[in-house]
Amino acid sequence: MKFIVWLNALLLSTVMFGQNCSNTLTGYVIDLHDSSVLTEVTLIIAGSEISTITDKEGKYSISNLCARTYTLQVSHPECETQVVKVVVNGNTTRNINMEHHLESLGDVELVAHAHKAKSRTATEQIVAHDILEQNSSGSLGDALNNLSGVTSLNTGNTVVKPVIQGLHSSRIVLITDGTRLQDQEWGVEHAPNIDINAAGEVTVIKGAAGLQYGGDAVGGTIIIEPEKVPVKDTLFGRTIYTGASNGRGGTITSSLTKSFNNGWYASINGTYKRFGDFEAPDYVLSNTGIDEKNISARIGINKYLFGLEASYSLVDKESGILRSSHLGGAEDLVIAINSDRPFIVEDFTYKIDAPRQDVKHQVLKVNGFYRFENFGKLSSQLSYQRNNRLEFDIRRDSEDTRPSIDLQLESTSGQIDFEYTADKTITAKAGISGTFQEHFPNPSTGVRRLIPDYEAYHFGLYTLGSKDFGALTIEAGFRYDYNRIEAEKFYTTSFWEERGYDIEFANFEVEESGNQIFVTPDFDYHNFSATIGTAYEFNTNNNIAFNYSLASRSPNVSELFSDGLHQSAARIELGDLSFKQEVANKFSINFEHNTKDWGFKIAPFANFIDNFILIEPTGIQQTIRGNFQVWEYRQTQARLLGFDIDNRIQLYKNLELNSQFSIVKGKDIALDNTIIDIPSASTRNAITYRIPEVNNLNLKLESNFVFRQNEFPDNNFEVFLVETETTEIVDISTPPDAYHLINFRGDIDFAINKKSTLNLSLMVNNIFNTKYREYLNRQRFFADDLGRNILLQLKVSY
């Protein structure tokens, strides 16, 4: 290299007819906007092969230049390439300004993804893009399961809801591309409507510290960001095909992005997923197929000073619900629980019958930002979301193809945020947001609505900031949210009176009609949330963070209004109009040690929740359909304690051992009892062998051990069986046994041509076809979980 430089210099000097060519040009390359220096900027003297790269201080130096005007081409992967004319006359100093785009744009190579921490002091974890790609045929919940402290609440294996440190549903705020997902997340069998294939990176904040996203994240916040688009002339894409033995289906997903030097870009992503009945080790899980079609597109312009984007996404998912999980009353439940096998096991089919869900979620959004140089960035967005949820139950009349539940939630949201960027040691953000929602349960179902018609208004404002004092960082934030709900509901008069609502809420009564009463309950909630934390870096290898966050969550529509049989759960669910908001105080510590050979992270937490809303069985209701168990929501004081550990050891040059362990203990302090549905302790250990020389070959063997949950409340109840004239205990409480699954994954890269690579991977989940049931799978009463699954994945990047 040096030789070439010398040679060129020599040649140049020859050309220059023996001028004085011993001048040196030096200078810094500086980010125009925050005056920081830029490293690894390439400078090339036009028309020559003389080039140099800026060093760690952002300094460059080119020697042996003649006294004349040179044209320099200055380039950096994250900046627009510039051409600069420099007059060299003697030893010359010239600083060069560049526009650095890292803050709003990512890099195309995706090798060193520039992750920006969402919170400075809370426990935060990231699911990288490659893990998301590996789960291309799964769901968001499956991918998040790879993180310590994150488990899932399943209905079968296709309806997967993330659980963060023991909490789920309305207690988790899901942000997709900057917008809060409004998809009726209150239901335990409502999985988030996210296409995992459209996500670039997923961050999980285990707690309510992400105040910019919402103040009600009692459990945590999941932030999904799309892949970033570079500002340069490029066209790239990828296609992933996954074929799986279990379910005999697969997924194909493809994305294409076109971007230009001038900042314009467009991107499109499509996914089709189709599976038939999945299989447990011993039998087919009849009616568990899935048919999912997703598409997302965006177009925008991204300049340094401003940006504007319009985007649209559709997730359309139809999933079968295990046929045998559809029950009549408590007597059917006894029979199901006492039976080893599901009642209905049929031959494998791709057909999806009732019971099934068909959910469509659409998001239409416009967002933009404007940057005030050396001051800050103003962003704004406007979004419209429509969630259509159809649930088809087994109707008495099989000719009747109407859904039993037909809900539509429309949400329109606006948001303005301002981020102060002038001082590198300070982060400061403030913003306001507003949402209007309209919920319409279609009466044509002929089934009484559990969730009523309602309109909801939300207004929120927050401020959040941090300041670095050398190794010490302090963070604090505050948020206020106002929620108003205006509902219109028919209660059965007898129920309305039995609950005493006719006295307590007489002002909501409008009119009686037959044996039903029409009421218009209105509620206002004022919620305050806050966070304060501190982080300290002992040295480059060790750091610790402490965070306290206060979160407040208004009761959701299910907790307020449920008043009858929830067919998919075969139980009567009763809400309570007098609920107050839930208030959580969470303390978390995060200690991290990181060296090349050893990485260790421990994150203990304590979450104290006032007015914690939980649902549990309270008795048996005699109905003409037989006896049903009644589950009532109630409020109590809860305490959740636990910790997550992540450990990485470089055993040998290419051999790495990764371990995780998580545990949560839940306690109902008011009743001095355990809390239902707390995830079991689990440990995940993986050994990975990498041979980069052999086409990036990776081999990974993983062990996933889930302990039995030994702390559970006894909610068993008795039911009289007419046939045997015996009273049987319905054991709905006892958790299933511990289980241990072994998984394998291997992948290898092949270069197709200069631009395209093919990645081939083989995954075998549950290698030994182990029979198991998971405590947090709602179908554990009816059937075993999935058996062995062999997946072959082809990924082409171009």
Added chain:
Amino acid sequence: MKNLTKHLVIALTTLSLFSCGDDDDSTPDIINEEEVITTLIATFTDPATSETITLQSQDLDGDTGDAPVVTVSGSFSADTTYEGTVQFLNETESPAEDITEEVEEEDDEHQVFYTFSSDLDGSITYTSFDGDGNPLGTTADLDAGDASMGTLTITLRHEPTKPNDGTLADAGGETDIQVSFPVTIE
């Protein structure tokens, strides 16, 4: 360009502040539960005397609220065979929907079970069958034996295994309706 963008940003900002939706103040439609069976009426007639005994269960307010009202019109006579028919109604609709018709139309997907407690001396002979010749049970003969007291439980199962051995446990499926009647044979 810069100005245009500024305007766009301002427009966005304004929009997001004043984006409150449409107001339609129409009252939602009342739903009279169509899936529910509110009423079971089982009529047993002694063909010799035309004497009729009616067993009825009625729960007009659905699953929550008040419990069903169960009535038995009289006692069965010992050593007598009654011709029975059972009728299912949804009385939340007006006029009441006769669900028996639906059950008979989809006879292969339904079966009515009659379960006598051990202290009651009675038995059932099915007189209605589905297309495959398996019992349906919307009509059945009841043989009242010796004088005794106990319960007779009538269960309508949806999608039971057919054929079955006549017990609920073997039949499986889902319970659409189940009522236990206190019955006396004298």
